[in-house]
């Protein structure tokens with residue numbers, strides 16, 4: 642999995658039939674070199690040397706697979722499938738377009754393992770949002786936990802899965818996750834992340850900007866709904882331009898938190914607990930503000946034994962197994978699909 646924050650590749654080993662999680666193996670995150678991150682950022686929107694970047698991205702994934710197998714002490718022949726999300730460079734479901742770069746044939750040939758890719762295309766072609774896809778995996782992991790429950794992912798973009806008592810789902814993107822804050826940190830400190838939320842913690846939230854941020858029509862749209870990495874960039878930039886580095890970071894973190902709080906109004910039933918995965922759970926400025934704002938327990942998923950860094954990578958292994966088993970990936974309540982839909986393309990090694 643290469644997520645919208647452009648931080649690197651996450652890989653994980655999972656034993657699954659696509660319905661149950663039978664075992665979890667090791668996982669690994671390999672950060673992109675700054676130079677490759679720049680090249681990847683430059684093709685967002687589907688412009689520039691996409692084919693070259695796609696090839697290199699695929700070869701980087703192949704190397705990460707190799708390292709994961711070494712770590713696990715497994716030969717390629719011991720692995721049934723690779724679920725290869727690729728990297729989203731464009732996502733406009735209202736135009737029935739979504740584009741994840743990643744060459745499934747090349748990854749299969751390089752690793753010697755069958756590959757499933759293109760998880761979002763069929764859903765979008767059928768009028769769904771094409772995202773989020775992870776909710777079915779959240780539900781599989783949450784079997785046995787008290788519900789209703791919300792699982793929040795704070796990656797580049799934020800997304801939530803509401804899981805009801807009977808396993809019913811509602812899922813959608815909440816708003817920005819860390820991407821705006823990362824871009825702000827890079828521009829103002831030269832570092833790609835506001836590490837441990839230190840910059841945000843040292844600033845003051847511009848409450849008027851937060852109120853103006855929430856006036857964006859996305860928050861009134863009935864879910865399911867999804868976002869591209871930079872859908873809020875112009876709206877947010879107009880509200881924080883001119884603020885100091887610290888106040889801008891504090892205010893952008895507050896945008897993330899306010900978006901999550903705004904999401905809960907769509908839940909069919911209130912939840913008593915939020916479990917948070919993704920890199921944003923490491924930002925204390927965000928986690929503290931979420932607890933204050935949601936007024937219920939907000940905890941990292943690690944507290945229930947899940948791996949909050951590997952979860953998305955695990956999800957694409959689970960989804961690949963679903964493709965192989967002919968099970969649906971998306972549902973009316975997760976992407977707005979017209980009916981439960983399959984998807985994915987398989988490349989044999």
Ligand SMILES: Nc1ncnc2c1ncn2[C@@H]1O[C@H](COP(=O)(O)OP(=O)(O)OP(=O)(O)O)[C@@H](O)[C@H]1O
Pocket residue numbers: 643644645646647648649794795796797798799818819820823834835836837838918919920921923924925953
């Ligand atoms: N110690 C930390 N302090 C602050 N922020 C952190 C820390 N560690 C990670 N992050 C944030 O988490 C981000 C990475 O999160 P993650 O790996 O979940 O994103 P992703 O998988 O790329 O995104 P998506 O879920 O949108 O696909 C970083 O870009 C950074 O903003």
Ligand SMILES: CC(=O)N[C@H]1[C@@H]2OC[C@@H](O2)[C@@H](O)[C@@H]1O[C@H](C)C(=O)O
Pocket residue numbers: 644645729732739771772773774775776794796797798799800814867868869953
């Ligand atoms: C189009 C796309 O790549 N969307 C990502 C992005 O990053 C977070 C959020 O927006 C989520 O909807 C999705 O990723 C996760 C893995 C998902 O599909 O569940």
